[in-house]
Amino acid sequence: MDVVPVVSDDKFWNPYWETMPRKELERIQLRRIRWLIKYAYENTTLYHRKYHQAGLKPDDIKTMDDFIKKVPFVTKDDILMAQTESPPFGGALACDYDEILHVFQTSGTTGAPLRIPFTHYDTIKYGEDWVYGFWAVGIRPRDSFYFAFGWGMYAGFWSCYWGVRRLGAKVISGGGLSTEDRVRQMQALKPTVLVATPTYALYLAETCRKMGLDPKSLGLKYFYGAGEPGPTALPKLREELESAFGVKAYELYGVAEVGAIAPACPTQIGVHLNESNYHCLVVDPETGEVVSEGERGENVVTSFAQLAQPVIKYRTKDIVEWHYSEPCECGRTWVLYKGSVLGRTDYVVKIRGINVYQTAVENIVRSVPGTSPHLEMHIRLDERGMDDMQVRVEADPSVPRESYRELAEKIAEELRAAIGVRLDVEVVPPGSLPRYELKAKKMFDHRPKERRLQMGV
Amino acid sequence: MTNDRREEIARLIKQARESVQRAIELSEFPGLKKALQDADMMLHWSLWHLGAEEALTPEAERGSVNKGRPSTG
Numbered sequence: 001m002d003v004v005p006v007v008s009d010d011k012f013w014n015p016y017w018e019t020m021p022r023k024e025l026e027r028i029q030l031r032r033i034r035w036l037i038k039y040a041y042e043n044t045t046l047y048h049r050k051y052h053q054a055g056l057k058p059d060d061i062k063t064m065d066d067f068i069k070k071v072p073f074v075t076k077d078d079i080l081m082a083q084t085e086s087p088p089f090g091g092a093l094a095c096d097y098d099e100i101l102h103v104f105q106t107s108g109t110t111g112a113p114l115r116i117p118f119t120h121y122d123t124i125k126y127g128e129d130w131v132y133g134f135w136a137v138g139i140r141p142r143d144s145f146y147f148a149f150g151w152g153m154y155a156g157f158w159s160c161y162w163g164v165r166r167l168g169a170k171v172i173s174g175g176g177l178s179t180e181d182r183v184r185q186m187q188a189l190k191p192t193v194l195v196a197t198p199t200y201a202l203y204l205a206e207t208c209r210k211m212g213l214d215p216k217s218l219g220l221k222y223f224y225g226a227g228e229p230g231p232t233a234l235p236k237l238r239e240e241l242e243s244a245f246g247v248k249a250y251e252l253y254g255v256a257e258v259g260a261i262a263p264a265c266p267t268q269i270g271v272h273l274n275e276s277n278y279h280c281l282v283v284d285p286e287t288g289e290v291v292s293e294g295e296r297g298e299n300v301v302t303s304f305a306q307l308a309q310p311v312i313k314y315r316t317k318d319i320v321e322w323h324y325s326e327p328c329e330c331g332r333t334w335v336l337y338k339g340s341v342l343g344r345t346d347y348v349v350k351i352r353g354i355n356v357y358q359t360a361v362e363n364i365v366r367s368v369p370g371t372s373p374h375l376e377m378h379i380r381l382d383e384r385g386m387d388d389m390q391v392r393v394e395a396d397p398s399v400p401r402e403s404y405r406e407l408a409e410k411i412a413e414e415l416r417a418a419i420g421v422r423l424d425v426e427v428v429p430p431g432s433l434p435r436y437e438l439k440a441k442k443m444f445d446h447r448p449k450e451r452r453l454q455m456g457v
Numbered sequence: 458m459t460n461d462r463r464e465e466i467a468r469l470i471k472q473a474r475e476s477v478q479r480a481i482e483l484s485e486f487p488g489l490k491k492a493l494q495d496a497d498m499m500l501h502w503s504l505w506h507l508g509a510e511e512a513l514t515p516e517a518e519r520g521s522v523n524k525g526r527p528s529t530g
Contacts, residue, residue, distance in 0.1 A: 014506055016458060028508055035513055121498050121514055276505065307514055 011331060013135035017276040018332045022324065025333065029279045030064050032304045033312075037061055037071065040310040045091025046082040047310065050074070068281060068290060073300065073313045079257070080112055088115050092309050095119055100308055104155040104256060116155055116257045117308040125305035126259050127162025129274045130252060133263025134167055136330065137250050139193055139222055144170035146191035146220075148182050148200060151175040154438055155256040156226045160195050163260070169193075179207045186218045194220050194245065197227040198237055199440035202373050205244040216246040223249040224264070227439045232268055232340040233359045236366035240373055253340050255318070258303050258311050262337055265330050270323075272334040277305040280335060281313070282322045285345045296321045298345050299337075319343045319357065347443045349379050349387045351421045356389060358443060364418045365391060365425075368411050370399045374433045380446040387447070390424040391415075397430045404428075467507050474500045474515075 012018045020028075038058040040047035051057070054072050061067050082092040089097075102123055104116040118126065134143075145164045149157040151173070164171050172191050174182040182204065186194075194201060201223055205215040223241050225231065230251030231238035241249040250264035253271045261278050262271035273280050281290050282297040291297040299320045303311045320337040327333045343357040350356070358377060365375055375393040382388040393411065395404055404427040412425045434441075477497045484490040494515075501515040 016463070016508060017506070020508070032513065039513060119514075120495075121502075124498070124502060276508075304513060 011136065013132045014276070018132065018334060019327070020275075020333055022333055025275050026064060029275065029304075030067070033064075033067055033279060033302060034058070034061055036302065036304060036310060036312060037067075039307070040094060040312055043094040044082075044310065046074075046078060047312065049091070050078070067313075071313050073288065073315050074311060075315050076114060076257070076317075079309065079311075080114055083115055084112065089117055089309065093117065094310050095308050102158070104158070105153045106256065114257060118306070119308045122306055122308055123159070123162050124166070125277055126159045127164075127166045129254075129260035129263055129277060129305070130160050130163025131167045131263075132274055133250065133252055133271075134163065134169075134193075134224070136266045136332075137222065137224075137248065137264055138266075139167070139169070139224075141168040143193050143221070144172055144189070144191045145193045145195055146172045146174055146182075146186055146189075148174045148179075148194065148196040148204060148437075150437060152438075154227070156254050156260070157195060159254065159260050160224075160226070160252075179204060180211060183208055183211060183213065183218070186220075187213075190219045192220060193222045193224055194247070195224055197436070197438055197440065198223075198225045198230045198234075198241060198249075198251070199228065199373070199435070200437050201225065201241055202237075202244065203435050205241075215244050218245065220245050220247045223247045224252070225249070226252045226254050226260070228442075229341060229359050229362065232264070232271060233342065234363055234366065236363055237373065238268065240366075251340060253318075253337060255301065255314075255316050257306070257309070258301050258314055258316065259305050261301055261303075262340070265328060265332070265336065267329050269329075270336045270338040271340045272328065272330075272332050272336055273301075275334045278303050280322070282320060285315075285317075285319075293323060293325060294321065296342060299341075317345045319345060319348065344443075347379065347445060349389050351387055351389065351423075354420050356419060356421065356423075360419055361389070361391060361415065361423070362442070364415050365393055365411055368407070368414055370396050370403070370407050371411065371427075372396050372430060374435075376433060376442055376444060378444045378446060381448075388424070390426065392426045392428055392433065394430050394433050395427050399427075401429065463507055467504060467509050470500050470503050470507075 041051055041058050050072055056070055060070060079092045082090045085091060099119050100117040101120040102118045106114040147157060161171060172189050208215040231241055231249035232251045238249050252260055252264060253262035254260040262273050265272050279302040281300045283290050283300050285298040296319055299316045299318045301314050301316055319342045323336040323338055328336050342359050347358055348355055361377060365371055372394040378390040380388055395407060399407060408425040408427045412422060416422045474497060477493055481490060481493045484493055497515050
């Protein structure tokens with residue numbers, strides 16, 4: 001009898017997919033890619049027009065190499081333009097309007113909001129992405145999830161909710177409550193998994209202490225976050241979350257308009273692309289050429305799970321480092337994004353020839369004793385018109401105000417030693433930076449727009 | 458899991474889908490029809506779990522997805 005080389009124990013949600021040899025993964029993905037291109041070409045004006053302009057017909061794509069070389073990239077602006085031409089979804093929509101089950105929308109802080117529709121089946125697939133991570137880290141149907149989340153238009157935690165339903169675990173909603181009320185609810189109902197953005201989880205811990213409670217007394221076992229660089233990208237943040245709540249802390253890497261693409265790796269060294277639902281390429285953001293394994297570049301994703309508004313070779317603007325030829329220590333053969341998302345192409349700053357990444361700066365600042373988890377990074381041009389970055393960080397309450405200058409100097413020294421450039425650092429009193437329930441705004445780009453567009457990795 | 462077992466499970470699921478699809482055709486009220494369509498969707502999803510080379514959606518197999526050729530603008 002022919003034996004498929006999979007691990008059959010309880011480690012995986014689906015050992016068949018998670019340990020599939022790369023050659024077989026690519027064979028199945030190519031079939032799905034070909035089907036998807038035909039589907040998008042026949043059902044959306046966006047892709048029909050784009051491929052027509054490129055002189056491409058779906059049948060031209062016969063190999064993975066054809067896909068990489070012949071199929072044009074799609075950007076958020078392409079989808080936005082298609083939506084703007086004929087609102088609300090226009091030529092980006094592939095299904096009938098009546099087939100849409102759920103609609104999300106981005107905040108639109110950098111322009112028009114992007115509308116994100118999903119069919120019922122899309123939501124099943126999107127939710128299941130989360131379950132691969134839950135299962136891998138030991139979360140089971142007996143667990144109960146606390147959603148410290150206001151149930152707004154943010155697709156991330158809605159999809160997590162769909163995931164918990166797929167897993168068959170319990171959902172406890174913290175929607176519409178104050179942080180203090182959420183703490184009280186958690187005390188009463190004893191959830192085992194906290195779902196929140198990492199920054200909000202730290203604020204929750206801070207609130208517990210103000211209420212005279214040890215956050216560990218809530219009895220949580222896991223923190224599972226998304227929405228901003230989390231415990232995989234930022235080891236110091238992981239330490240803070242794990243020691244505050246007495247939990248193991250994990251994260252998922254998602255892109256709202258694409259999916260919950262990369263669930264947690266139990267080793268905490270990165271996250272894995274769910275290759276049953278997605279295909280990725282990592283490219284040089286300036287040339288669009290695929291970079292070698294182990295190198296950093298922009299993540300370009302194709303989804304087999306988002307069929308209401310297809311995304312094929314979608315430029316996410318996320319900077320990742322990819323590994324794929326050897327199975328991970330956890331046993332998965334899926335692409336590993338080491339350190340999860342390392343930054344955004346629009347926020348990469350080149351200072352004296354050195355690329356400065358958001359997560360690198362944050363990791364170093366947080367490693368200096370006396371700093372708090374609350375910080376902001378301001379990108380601006382210096383007097384010579386060159387990129388520069390200022391870091392503002394809150395001091396820990398134990399640090400006296402007269403020591404702020406010394407602490408700022410220490411942080412600047414650590415940054416210089418680790419990344420090779422000197423950044424302007426300002427230490428500010430505890431509580432002076434804003435707190436956020438969802439994604440914390442840490443990056444502020446004050447450069448003129450045309451300078452941002454010129455940035456590469 | 459052996460390949461033989463995987464293939465046997467896929468065969469059973471496909472058989473179940475045929476029955477469900479026949480039941481959808483016969484169903485006469487929306488509550489029943491929707492429940493059966495959901496069942497078909499989950500059976501299709503089960504085939505995906507096995508890596509079966511199906512169309513991306515159950516609707517596509519029934520030919521009801523294509524909205525018609527879009528304009529090239």
